[in-house]
Amino acid sequence: MREIIIDQNRCNKDGVCAATCPLHIIKIDPESKLPLLNEQQKERCINCGHCLSVCSKDALTLNGVAPEDCLKITTDNSPTKGMVKQLLQSRRSIRAYKGKQVEQSKLSELMDVVNYAPTGRNEQELSWRIVNDKEKMRVLAGYVVDWMKKVIQINQDYAGYYQGLINSWEKGHDNVLRGAPALVVTVAPNDAQIGVEDGSTAISYLELAAPSFDLGTCWAGYFYFASNASQDIKKYLNISKEDKCVGAAMIGYPKYKYYRIPKRKPVEIEWI
Numbered sequence: 001m002r003e004i005i006i007d008q009n010r011c012n013k014d015g016v017c018a019a020t021c022p023l024h025i026i027k028i029d030p031e032s033k034l035p036l037l038n039e040q041q042k043e044r045c046i047n048c049g050h051c052l053s054v055c056s057k058d059a060l061t062l063n064g065v066a067p068e069d070c071l072k073i074t075t076d077n078s079p080t081k082g083m084v085k086q087l088l089q090s091r092r093s094i095r096a097y098k099g100k101q102v103e104q105s106k107l108s109e110l111m112d113v114v115n116y117a118p119t120g121r122n123e124q125e126l127s128w129r130i131v132n133d134k135e136k137m138r139v140l141a142g143y144v145v146d147w148m149k150k151v152i153q154i155n156q157d158y159a160g161y162y163q164g165l166i167n168s169w170e171k172g173h174d175n176v177l178r179g180a181p182a183l184v185v186t187v188a189p190n191d192a193q194i195g196v197e198d199g200s201t202a203i204s205y206l207e208l209a210a211p212s213f214d215l216g217t218c219w220a221g222y223f224y225f226a227s228n229a230s231q232d233i234k235k236y237l238n239i240s241k242e243d244k245c246v247g248a249a250m251i252g253y254p255k256y257k258y259y260r261i262p263k264r265k266p267v268e269i270e271w272i
């Protein structure tokens, strides 16, 4: 049941809630000038919260959630352009970690932030598996290596990609999960229309938020390729037949500090 409740004593009738609704389902009553949900359309509401969030008068309660239930956006906490540029440009894929275990409370706090990553149609269908145990990380890396061996057996063309990783694993080096202390895996229903994009977006949020928690991350590409093909991995991570992995990253305390931002190719834009 979708509903908006307007506090008439607070509403200044500026119509901004209606103007920002992505589905255009908020109408302005011609007589009272107060906003109201279009009765025929209201079940289309995706609960994105824009109407509540954009109201400067805290006048709109959305689907039972009052403005006072939502954190206030304060300009004091807004990072400057310089800070944001440094954050985004200085993020590096971390492939060497300190032996230190990541505190579960820290990971929980980080995931509360990552949970704000946008999702297509605001579906919010992602769930998470977090492996935070070195022994379990080795088991998982071993499953990835087992999968690589099977892939090569079926198609020798993949030997170029995977044989070196298998050889180094057998010599005791983990170039699959890089000896990271933890792995964050995101999961979506197989039939989610925008699951893979949502997963990638959420992992990007994770990668960008992690340094503020003194943590580093790296996309777990080999694990990701193996995850949906290996029944061992799906079983180990309790991913049902109805669900699939849509993103994964290693995470831990970085062993090394970085001092310079490496160059990238110049941005290529075709202005139309």
Ligand SMILES: Cc1cc2nc3c(=O)[nH]c(=O)nc-3n(C[C@H](O)[C@H](O)[C@H](O)COP(=O)(O)O)c2cc1C
Pocket (backbone or CB within 6 Å): 022, 046, 048, 118, 119, 120, 121, 122, 194, 197, 198, 201
């Ligand atoms: C992969 C992806 C695809 C999206 N596609 C559209 C789109 O085609 N049109 C649109 O208006 N919003 C689109 N969105 C925005 C979502 O609807 C929006 O993120 C969600 O409603 C939550 O709102 P917020 O981003 O303001 O928090 C998309 C978001 C994602 C992550």
Ligand code: SF4
Pocket (backbone or CB within 6 Å): 020, 021, 022, 023, 024, 025, 026, 044, 045, 046, 047, 048, 049, 050, 051, 052, 062
């Ligand atoms: S929550 Fe989003 S879709 Fe629903 S009425 Fe408000 S602005 Fe529109």
